Amino acid sequence: MTRLAIGIDIGGTGIKGGLVNVKSGEFIGERIRVMTPAGGEPEDIIAVTREVIDQLNAPDGTPVGVAFPSVIRSGITMSAANVSKRWIGFEAEAFFERGLGREIHFINDADAAGFAEVKYGAAQDHDGLVILTTLGTGIGSAVIYNGVLIPNTELGHLEIDGHDAETKASSVAREREGITYEEWAVRLQRYYSHLEMLFSPDLFLVGGGVSKSHDQFLPLLTLRTPIIPATLLNRAGILGAAALAFDAHKSARTHDSAKGKKAASLSVGD
Ligand code: BGC
Secondary structure (H helix, E strand, O other), X not given: XXXXXXXEEEOOOEEEEEEEEOOOOEEEEEEEEEEOOOOOOHHHHHHHHHHHHHHHOOOOOOOEEEEEOOOEEXXXXXXXXXXXXXXXXXXXXXXXXXXXXXXEEEEEHHHHHHHHHHHHOOXXXXXXXXXXXXXXXXXXXXXXXXXXXXXXXXXXXXXXXXXXXXXXXXXXXXXXXXOOHHHHHHHHHHHHHHHHHHHOOOEEEEEOHHXXXXXXXXXXXOOOOOEEEOOOHHHHHHHHHHHHHHHHHHHHHHHHHHHHHHHHHHHHHO
């Protein structure tokens, strides 16, 4: 049986989607990309997401994972990076499930990317503690221990030298200030040394669009921990969202059928 799930990756500029074979990490058919509606309001984003899902022609009942730039707790988006502030404290999963009439799982965007890199990419089957940071508009983080994701870490917001780290060390901070890769690497050194001191990880992965230029800055860093570029690039969010949605769907079904069996066996004795 092919194990399928849809992954949708919602960002401040684009919404991407794909139908994924979660066993192999391969896409079935084309990936789709559309612009994020200006303002990033929930009603506009759900409309575009519906179009993307329709175009993927997935079998009925295919679980959908949505990678989103927010802390997600019990399906509620608790923060909002580069989308409307209305997402803060918003029942996103319920809103999407009602609107799209199907099962939806919301996942933090960096968590989705990190999970994908461990399952299919640069850190495939890497044991121990892996920390992925995405260097983009902000800094996202994913912490994975022996293949298990510890969700919702916000390591881009560590306070370092009196600053929210992502305001100095993200890729957009480098562009905004027009500093060289060498100057940026000094900030990255400070950032990753701090993470290393706090977590003693086994591996750092560096994602985000700028990871394509990793040879310009990663060799300038001196750390005890190996630090390598992510390899799935803009596929990571879709793949991770699909894989995590598939796992959540499977465990919910196992849980339901265990409950069903228990109920059945209880009722037999009644
Ligand atoms: C947000 C994270 C998000 C990251 C990347 C940060 O500003 O707080 O939740 O994962 O940006 O989009």
